[in-house]
Amino acid sequence: MKTAKLVLLGGFLGAGKTTTMINSALKLEEQGYRVAIVTNDQGKELIDTELARKNGLDTKEVTGGCFCCQFEDLYENLTGLLEEKQPDVIIAEAVGSCTDLAATVIQPLKQYYSEQFKTAPLTIVVDPARLMHELNATDETRPSFSQSVSYIFEKQLAEADIIALNKLDRYSSEEVEKLYNYLQQRYPQTVIQTISAERGDNLDVLTETWLTTDLGGDKVLDIDYERYAEGEAQLAWMNILGDLSSDQDVDPRQWAESFLDKLNAHFIREKMAIAHLKVHVGLEDGYVKASMVHTGDEPTFTEENVQNAKQLRVVLNIRIEASPAIxxxxxxxxxxxxxxxxxxxxxxxxxxxxSPLPPKPVHRLYEVI
Structure with missing residues (x-):
């Protein structure tokens, strides 16, 4: 029977998990490995899934809840990939508001399906700005997350076997070193790996660890599920698909910039803290993608074959601490x-x-395999 190495990627919304997943998969494929991926979200119409497919990766998705609550769906997708594509490695990206992955996903896979999947160390991707904000090192005038939302972030870090401190290309070596030392001191049993998923820095080291290590997913935590549910309930999840039309050509970049300027002004005024926002504007063969992970920040843009047009497709994914109605x-x-x-x-x-429903994992195993 074919056995695949399964890499479970976690981390808070906006950490760069999707970029880490896609670029790590492409790097592994360059080395001759066959790779497939599984995306995950509470909703549908995901920009992440579309981007993965555009990069030529075999992709399936689990929607309508996190891996732990949709375990059967996850397993069905994993076995489907194993049978159809026979990958050497499967990278599965958990939804960004999910924690307790060791007890609810990795341990059940080890106990029940070890002949099909060999799990890599649980890897949690971290955005330095999020960490600095949690340490009160950033502008306090910006909207902050409530304690119940921050609880999820803290538990994600605590259960990690590897913390991938991402986006090192955007910070000074002194800032990265300070955060690295903080994480190493607070989580002495955890491997801290600095990476730039966007630029590819140190992804070879990360993927090598995945391939050569079977240990991991053993930090089964005490989780206050009422507090966890409260944190998820504070977040609004929006997925929108729509079409723009005009008698005159519309510039996708200009539209995205103007749209985000207006949203940002609203969010600052209403004290709504962005977890992650993505907007994708364009045509079948060209697009502008903009991303934000903090209210008040400038968005980052990715462009490919951008063309002005009278008809444009827009996909919007927003994760933010706010009520859905607002x-x-x-x-x-x-x-x-x-x-x-x-x-x-x-x-x-x-x-x-x-807002997500309270998490109700299918399995929760305390005994470590």
Missing amino acids: LNLVVADAIGALNKELGTKWNETYNECF
């Missing part, structure tokens, strides 16, 4: 204001906006 109003207001300014029309074909 978030819907804010987004509708921003789109409506842009329609007036640019003379565009908006046809929304999909909209979901909700």
Whole structure:
């Protein structure tokens, strides 16, 4: 029977898990390994899944809940990939508001399905800005997460076998060293690996550890599930799919910039803390993708074959601490204001906006295998 190495990637929203997953997969494929991936989200219409497929990766997704609550769906997707694609490595990216992965995902896989999957060390990707914010080292005038949301972030770090401190290309060596030392001191039994998923720095070291280590996923924590559920309930999840149309050509970059400026102004005024925001604007063969992980920050842009057009497809994913009702109003207001300014029309074909239900894992194993 074919056995695959299974890499479970966790980490808070906006940490760069998707970039880590895609670029690590591409690096492994360059080395001759066959790689497949599984994305995960509370909702549907995911930019991450589409980006993975555009990079030529065999991709499946688990939606409607985290891996722990959708364990059967996860297992079905994993075995489907194993049978259809026969990968050497499967990288599975857990939803960003999920923790307790060691007890609810890795230990069940070890106990029940060890003949099919050899698990790599549980890897938690971390955004330095998020960590600095949690340490009160950033501008206190920006909206902050509530204690219940921060609880999820803290537990993610505590259960990690590897903490991948990401985005080192955006910070000074002194800042990275300070955070590295803090993490090493606080989690002495955890491997701290600095990476730049975007640029590829140290991904070879990370992937080598995945391939050569079977130990991991053994830090089964005491989790206060009421507090965990409260943290998830504080977050609003929005996924929107829509079409822009105009009598004149529309610049996708300009539209995205103007849209995010309006959203950011609303979020600052309403003290809504962004966890992660992604907007994808374009056509089948060209797009602009913008991403934000903190309210008040400048968005980061990725562009490919960008073309002005009279018809553009927009996909919007937002994860933010706010009520779904308020978030819907804010987004509708921003789109409506842009329609007036640019003379565009908006046809929304999909909209979901909700707060996650309390986590109810299918398995939770205390005994470490």
